[in-house]
Amino acid sequence: MNTRFAVATHILTFLQSQEGSPASSELIASSVNTNxxxxxxxxxxxxxxxxxxxxxxxxxxxxLARPGTSITLLDVHRAIDEGHVIFPLHQQPNxxxxxxxxxxxxxxxxxxxxxQAMERxxxxxxxxxxxxxxxxxxxxx
Amino acid sequence: MNTRFAVATHILTFLQSQEGSPASSELIASSVNTNxxxxxxxxxxxxxxxxxxxxxxxxxxxxLARPGTSITLLDVHRAIDEGHVIFPLHQQPNxxxxxxxxxxxxxxxxxxxxxQAMERxxxxxxxxxxxxxxxxxxxxx
DNA sequence: ATCGTCTGTTACAGGAATGGTTACATATGA
DNA sequence: TCATATGTAACCATTCCTGTAACAGACGAT
Numbered sequence: 001m002n003t004r005f006a007v008a009t010h011i012l013t014f015l016q017s018q019e020g021s022p023a024s025s026e027l028i029a030s031s032v033n034t035n036x037x038x039x040x041x042x043x044x045x046x047x048x049x050x051x052x053x054x055x056x057x058x059x060x061x062x063x064l065a066r067p068g069t070s071i072t073l074l075d076v077h078r079a080i081d082e083g084h085v086i087f088p089l090h091q092q093p094n095x096x097x098x099x100x101x102x103x104x105x106x107x108x109x110x111x112x113x114x115x116q117a118m119e120r121x122x123x124x125x126x127x128x129x130x131x132x133x134x135x136x137x138x139x140x141x
Numbered sequence: 142m143n144t145r146f147a148v149a150t151h152i153l154t155f156l157q158s159q160e161g162s163p164a165s166s167e168l169i170a171s172s173v174n175t176n177x178x179x180x181x182x183x184x185x186x187x188x189x190x191x192x193x194x195x196x197x198x199x200x201x202x203x204x205l206a207r208p209g210t211s212i213t214l215l216d217v218h219r220a221i222d223e224g225h226v227i228f229p230l231h232q233q234p235n236x237x238x239x240x241x242x243x244x245x246x247x248x249x250x251x252x253x254x255x256x257q258a259m260e261r262x263x264x265x266x267x268x269x270x271x272x273x274x275x276x277x278x279x280x281x282x
Numbered sequence: 283a284t285c286g287t288c289t290g291t292t293a294c295a296g297g298a299a300t301g302g303t304t305a306c307a308t309a310t311g312a
Numbered sequence: 313t314c315a316t317a318t319g320t321a322a323c324c325a326t327t328c329c330t331g332t333a334a335c336a337g338a339c340g341a342t
Contacts, residue, residue, distance in 0.1 A: 001327090002300070003231040009248060010231065014240045018320090021242060024317065029237040032231065035302060044319065057310025058316040073251065090144035090151065090173065097172040098279050099155045099272075106274045107150060110214065114262040121258040125251045131240075133247040138239050143329065165288065176331060178291095185290065198339025199287040 006030055008042050008080045009073065012051065016068035016131040022061030042080065049079030068128035074119050076127075086118070087111045115131070148173055149183050149221045150214065150271070153192065157209035157272040163202030183221065190220030209269035215260050217268075227259070228252045 015023060025036040025043065032039065043062050046052040053065045062070070089107060093100035110114050151173050156164055166177040166184065173180065184203050187193040194206045205212070230248060234241035 001226075001229045003229050004300085005228050006231045006245075006248060008236065010240065010244050011283090012245060014238075017240050022245045023337090026317085027273050031235050031241040033233050033235050033241065034231075036317095038301065040317095040319065041301095047319095054318060055310085056308080056316090056318050057312095058314095059311060060317055073255075087146050088144050090147045091176075092174050093151065094172050097155075099151065099158050099275060100172040100174065103154060103271070104147075104153045105278070106271050107147060110266045110271075113265075114214075114259055117258045117262040118255055118288075121255040123255075129194050130244070130247050130251070134240060134243045135245070137243050145329085167288085177288095178332070179330065181290065188290095193295095195289060196339085197287090197289050197337080198341095199285095200340060201288055202336090203289090 004042060004080050005077060007034070007038070008046060008076050009015075009127070011039065011042060011062070012046070012064065012068070012071060013057065013128045013130045013134065015052065015064045016127050017063060017134070020063070022055050022059070022063050024061040024090055028062070045082075046079050049075065051075060051079055064127075068131060071127045072123045073125045074122040077119075077122055086115060143209065145183060145221050148175070148179070148216060149187060149217050150268070151203065152183060152203070153187070153209070153217065153268045153272045154275065156193065156203060156205045157268050158275070159181060161204070163196045163200070163204050165202040169203070186223075187217075187220050190216065190223075192216060192220055205268075209272060212266055212268045213264045214266045215263040218260075218263055227256060 014028055014031055023127055025039040029036040029039045041053055043054065047054060047065070049066055051071055053063050055061060055063065089104045089111075093103055095101050152169055155169055155172055166180040170177045170180045184193055184195065188195060188206070191206055192212055195201065197201055211280050230245045230252075236242050236246055
């Protein structure tokens with residue numbers, strides 16, 4: 001089970017709720033309930049994608065690189081699952097067979113439409129949305 | 142890389158193009174370019190989902206259990222990736238943390254919308270559509 | 283009735299991905 | 313200078329996927 005997308009989203013939502021003060025990988029790890037190295041690995045990918053920055057040294061930690069209102073779940077998906085295809089095609093079907101020769105060509109178009117629908121929906125939610133939902137739950141309780 | 146969805150779709154499209162004559166796992170395997178056991182494993186799942194049937198014994202093989210016009214890619218996805226969540230949540234975030242306590246509740250709703258969008262799109266393509274596209278390419282060539 | 287064919291299923295091995303752990307060089311604030 | 317924290321690498325256990333081999337059971341052909 002690959003939970004990196006969920007954990008990365010958790011990290012970003014956590015940073016959003018910190019309102020600008022840096023969070024150490026150990027603090028984040030305690031919220032996610034995992035170990036700091038895994039958090040740093042994901043933060044490294046998020047930083048490469050331009051979603052977070054890091055402040056090294058004492059009192060340092062991770063920060064959002066831009067407002068949570070401008071970071072969507074699609075951004076997270078692209079940063080974390082880069083190159084991870086949801087519905088991969090199989091390699092080298094038999095070119096001698098009328099079906100095998102063309103199946104990938106035909107399937108590719110249909111799958112592309114599916115992934116586009118998925119991405120459109122991912123793009124509709126921002127990190128700020130999630131943080132807002134959470135704080136609404138917490139202030140209601 | 143998990144290509145089971147693509148291979149299962151290939152199998153069903155192959156059966157559709159057979160127009161009712163049974164296909165052995167070995168014949169299908171040669172079209173997919175893999176081994177018969179993998180084909181039989183997938184056929185077993187497709188049969189459990191009611192998409193194919195099997196005719197045992199000499200001259201036997203796999204058959205579509207219902208018209209290809211009524212089998213969608215969503216049916217294939219459900220038969221093959223049953224229980225395989227696209228965006229799984231992470232287990233047991235810290236309940237002491239305001240974010241950790243609620244992140245999964247909030248994320249779940251957003252992810253459900255994404256998967257529904259994906260499923261709607263998968264449901265729009267049938268096995269018969271794929272077979273039609275392929276025969277169009279072959280007769281054009 | 284026997285034989286060959288084909289399915290359905292199991293077992294096992296190799297390879298890849300995931301996640302947990304440890305370690306360490308580097309950067310930075312105090 | 314020192315404690316803190318990042319960034320990254322190495323290693324291990326676990327799990328999933330795929331290929332391979334094996335075998336009992338079903339069924340058509342002869």
